[in-house]
Amino acid sequence: MKAKNRDQSLSDSRELDGSYDQLTDSVEDDFELSTVCHRPESMDKLQEQTKFTKKELQVLYRGFKNECPSGVVNEENFKTIYSQFFPQGDSSMYAHFLFEAFDTNKNGSVSFEDFVFGLSIILRGTINDRLNWAFNLYDLNKDGCITKEEMLDIMKSIYDMMGKYTYPTMQDDTPREHVESFFQKMDRNKDGVVTVEEFIESCKKDENIMQSMQLFDNVI
Amino acid sequence: MAAGVAAWLPFARAAAIGWMPVAGAPMPVPPKEKHRGTDALIMLNVSGTKFQTWRDTLERYPDTLLGSTERDFFFHEETNEYFFDRDPDIFRHILNFYRTGKLHYPRQECISAYDEELAFFGIIPEIIGDCCYEDYKDRRRENQERIQDDEEMDPANDLVAGDLNFRETMWRAFENPHTSTMALVFYYVTGFFIAVSVMANVVETVPCGAAPGRVKETPCGERYALAFFCLDTACVMIFTVEYLLRLLAAPSRWKFVKSVMSVIDVVAIMPYYIGLVMTDNEDVSGAFVTLRVFRVFRIFKFSRHSAGLRILGYTLKSCASELGFLLFSLTMAIIIFATVMFYAEKGSSASKFTSIPAAFWYTIVTMTTLGYGDMVPKTIMGKIFGSVCSLSGVLVIALPVPVIVSNFSRIYHQSQRAEKRRAQKASKEAGQALVCKSNPNFEVHHHHLLNCLEKTTNHEFVDEKTYEASCREVTLLKQVSRSSSISSSSPHGFSSCCSRKRRKTFNVPNSNMSVGLQGSIQELSTIQIRERPLTNSRSSRSSLNAKIEETVPLNCDESYITAAVISMPTPPGTTPEGDDSASSTDYSQANIVRVSAL
Numbered sequence: 001m002k003a004k005n006r007d008q009s010l011s012d013s014r015e016l017d018g019s020y021d022q023l024t025d026s027v028e029d030d031f032e033l034s035t036v037c038h039r040p041e042s043m044d045k046l047q048e049q050t051k052f053t054k055k056e057l058q059v060l061y062r063g064f065k066n067e068c069p070s071g072v073v074n075e076e077n078f079k080t081i082y083s084q085f086f087p088q089g090d091s092s093m094y095a096h097f098l099f100e101a102f103d104t105n106k107n108g109s110v111s112f113e114d115f116v117f118g119l120s121i122i123l124r125g126t127i128n129d130r131l132n133w134a135f136n137l138y139d140l141n142k143d144g145c146i147t148k149e150e151m152l153d154i155m156k157s158i159y160d161m162m163g164k165y166t167y168p169t170m171q172d173d174t175p176r177e178h179v180e181s182f183f184q185k186m187d188r189n190k191d192g193v194v195t196v197e198e199f200i201e202s203c204k205k206d207e208n209i210m211q212s213m214q215l216f217d218n219v220i
Numbered sequence: 221m222a223a224g225v226a227a228w229l230p231f232a233r234a235a236a237i238g239w240m241p242v243a244g245a246p247m248p249v250p251p252k253e254k255h256r257g258t259d260a261l262i263m264l265n266v267s268g269t270k271f272q273t274w275r276d277t278l279e280r281y282p283d284t285l286l287g288s289t290e291r292d293f294f295f296h297e298e299t300n301e302y303f304f305d306r307d308p309d310i311f312r313h314i315l316n317f318y319r320t321g322k323l324h325y326p327r328q329e330c331i332s333a334y335d336e337e338l339a340f341f342g343i344i345p346e347i348i349g350d351c352c353y354e355d356y357k358d359r360r361r362e363n364q365e366r367i368q369d370d371e372e373m374d375p376a377n378d379l380v381a382g383d384l385n386f387r388e389t390m391w392r393a394f395e396n397p398h399t400s401t402m403a404l405v406f407y408y409v410t411g412f413f414i415a416v417s418v419m420a421n422v423v424e425t426v427p428c429g430a431a432p433g434r435v436k437e438t439p440c441g442e443r444y445a446l447a448f449f450c451l452d453t454a455c456v457m458i459f460t461v462e463y464l465l466r467l468l469a470a471p472s473r474w475k476f477v478k479s480v481m482s483v484i485d486v487v488a489i490m491p492y493y494i495g496l497v498m499t500d501n502e503d504v505s506g507a508f509v510t511l512r513v514f515r516v517f518r519i520f521k522f523s524r525h526s527a528g529l530r531i532l533g534y535t536l537k538s539c540a541s542e543l544g545f546l547l548f549s550l551t552m553a554i555i556i557f558a559t560v561m562f563y564a565e566k567g568s569s570a571s572k573f574t575s576i577p578a579a580f581w582y583t584i585v586t587m588t589t590l591g592y593g594d595m596v597p598k599t600i601m602g603k604i605f606g607s608v609c610s611l612s613g614v615l616v617i618a619l620p621v622p623v624i625v626s627n628f629s630r631i632y633h634q635s636q637r638a639e640k641r642r643a644q645k646a647s648k649e650a651g652q653a654l655v656c657k658s659n660p661n662f663e664v665h666h667h668h669l670l671n672c673l674e675k676t677t678n679h680e681f682v683d684e685k686t687y688e689a690s691c692r693e694v695t696l697l698k699q700v701s702r703s704s705s706i707s708s709s710s711p712h713g714f715s716s717c718c719s720r721k722r723r724k725t726f727n728v729p730n731s732n733m734s735v736g737l738q739g740s741i742q743e744l745s746t747i748q749i750r751e752r753p754l755t756n757s758r759s760s761r762s763s764l765n766a767k768i769e770e771t772v773p774l775n776c777d778e779s780y781i782t783a784a785v786i787s788m789p790t791p792p793g794t795t796p797e798g799d800d801s802a803s804s805t806d807y808s809q810a811n812i813v814r815v816s817a818l
Contacts, residue, residue: 059259063227084225085669087231088681098235107610115231122234130237137238158239160679165687166679178677182242212240213249215672219233 034063038071040112056220057116064112072109075099089163097157109150123216130213131200145193151179226280226662232667248671251664263301265313269308270301277318284316284342284658299550310337317343325352331359346651357644390469407525411461414521417455421515423450459485459518459608480533481524488518546621550587553616557583557609571598587613642643 040046041058052060065071067081074098082095102110120132123177136142140150155175162170184201186194203209240247262287264271296303304311309816310329314337314375317323325334325348336347341457348356393403424441441448463485470476490513523529558579565573572595573579582595586609674680682690707777 008674031298044775055259058231059227060230066227067225081225081228082232082235084231086673087664094235094238096495098238119231119234122237123230127734131241134237134241138241154238155242156476158242158673161680162671162679162681165682165684167682167690168679169691170679174677174679178242178244186241208243208246209241213237214235215240215247215587216234218250219230 034059038111040071040116045114045115046116049115051124052116052120052220054191060116061112064115071112072203073115074109078110084162086163088165089161091157091161093157093160097137097140097154100140100147101133108128123219127204127210127213130216131203135196145195146199147193148166148179148183151182151194152176155179229662229665229669234268235667236669236672239672243676244796245675247675248668250668262312263299264307265296265301265303266306267304268313269311271311271315273315278317280321281343286314287344290342290539298460302658306340307337314338314341314343317347322349323347323352324349325359326355327355331363332354335360344651346648353644353648354640357640361640366425370669387469388471390465391471392470392559394466411522413455413458414518416451417459418519420448421518422454423513437554444563452492452644454516457488459462459489459521463489481521484517484520484523488521491515521662535580550616553587554580554583557605557612559588560605561597564605565597565599568598568602573597573602583609586610588617589613713714 021024024060036122040061043054045050046057047054049059064073066079066086067073073081079095082098083091083093083095098111102114104114118133121129135146139152140144140153153176155178159170159175159178164170183192183194185206186198188198190200260275261272264273264274267456278286278291286292291302294302294304310333313324313326323343323345335345345356392399392408397407398402425439427437428443429437429441463482463730466485467473468475475484493516494511520529523533555576558576561582562573562576562579563570565579573582582597584590585592585595586606589610591610597603607693670681
């Protein structure tokens, strides 16, 4: 709104001026200063709400603020940052799903609080919390169950991150097959969708997954 | 990868939670976390000005002085800080480089002082950010030129004549006349003869008064034919000798022959020789006369003597497209107006506008505001159009000229800048390649992350070459019929690999091929192990994989089997566990090696 008003007044003044020359339309018109600046809540509050220590919060915030000086990450930025870790493939879809998962209040940007809440669950949460978070990530429309299509989208996005140059060569139906085997494992009552209870139960029964979950204990 | 992104690594690792429930295989063990002390502040005292920063910030670039253990040499025990006896103003920029990842060049600093500071702190100038890079390179170039000029002015720097051989001395004499008096004399003599020759060509055609016994005035060339011929001969002698000497002295003869000046030289002296060769035939004498026109090209030989002429030639060449446009627009206007005038004057009797091409002359003369008056329109319509023609002539001629001038100026500066940037780009990229090996701690965790992704998807990252090689092998495999037994397919597989790789290592006798599946896998595994210590190169690994792919019965088309053979340490119980676990870690090592090449 503010930007529009600015533009309007600018063009008004120019026409009155008479010296306004359409040919020399300057670039400044398009240049919108992003005056958005978000400050996170105080460190004490964040410490109460998450399971990080003060020092960890400091380290996290410094890294966060370095990449996003305005205090929030929008989806483009998010994708750019994430893509730097996967130079060979296309991580934009997976980054999109991650963004949706982190952006809990659905306002199109991830603030430091969202960021730190998410990380707190993944890195410091209980097994149930983590599995819940993962379920939330997979459940694209947040209706409480994962359908095969949703899982296929997720799977494709993961496989996209590998890029073209893989061994063995990526076949077109690899993601689909993977989804099939996933559903075979997870879908207890064979009704074509995986609910959160089925998901958590099946994951707890699977040793590999439980072992992998231990990975997150000492990431920070 | 930007150094700042390293701070987001924990996030990227956390995001891997999305892969866990999906993965078929267990994740690899994460690398041990080197638990250092909590992040410490480092004090840097540069000639009294104190700077402070986090230790992590400095260690982003372990390749520099501040990021490596080299800074310990500057640690001052008494004050518990690092003391550098250097310029604090420039140090500010260097420290900013660690903080932001971008190195800037401040305009007000002296370029050589800045270079010295960069060299001291171990920072390569090629990583200067795009915003300041051009400025930096320009200043540097100016500085180099200044140093070079100083050196040239220095009389003590003259090369001793004996250092060069005769050929090089001659070439130097030709190119730089002021190096020796002989060269100078030669320079002036050739200049003089060029002038004489051109004057002679001109004077030849001046009427010299009537020859005795004739009424008509004859040009001097015919009257004193012999004198002019002798003069011409002398000049051509000198030019020929000069050309041959230059050809002899040139360091690269082919390049010299191709150069513009050499072409001019040849064109200048050719007519004389052709004239000598040709007989006094009436038919060819006309052609011969035409050839003599080329003698005027001798005037271009002056461009060796004048730098301004060379610059003019270069500018015309660089402005060719604008001149072409001017010509084209003029031609269009001429044709239009000539047509109009012709049809306008058609009615008038005794009109000079006999055809459209005849009207071209009128149009050109009018448009360039010359107005000779040999052709004038007589009808009213003709006069109207004639005036329009002359008015538009002013516009058509006057408009493009400033455009050409400004275009020339712009093109000239632009080409200079473009060439500058091209030259800088190559060195800049070369510098980038050498620059900042990233933090090893970060790299280890990043590799582990990529490893997890590989495990999740049961595919591996490979580089382009290996990918193409494996594509080829897949097509090869498809040609081999799968229904045939292992024994018949194995030789195929082996032979295809053998033909590519060292035959010596694969001396598996054919008799072993008849062993069943278990045996062949055992063979495979043993070969696998044997291969390992010999080579660790990527391509041999891919051939190894190809072997496995081709010979293992792919009745289940899943790629998991291949992965399983690679990653899981227990093949059908024939080989000892220890070897294979070693081989599997070797694989993962090879993995890491490959990934780091990304």
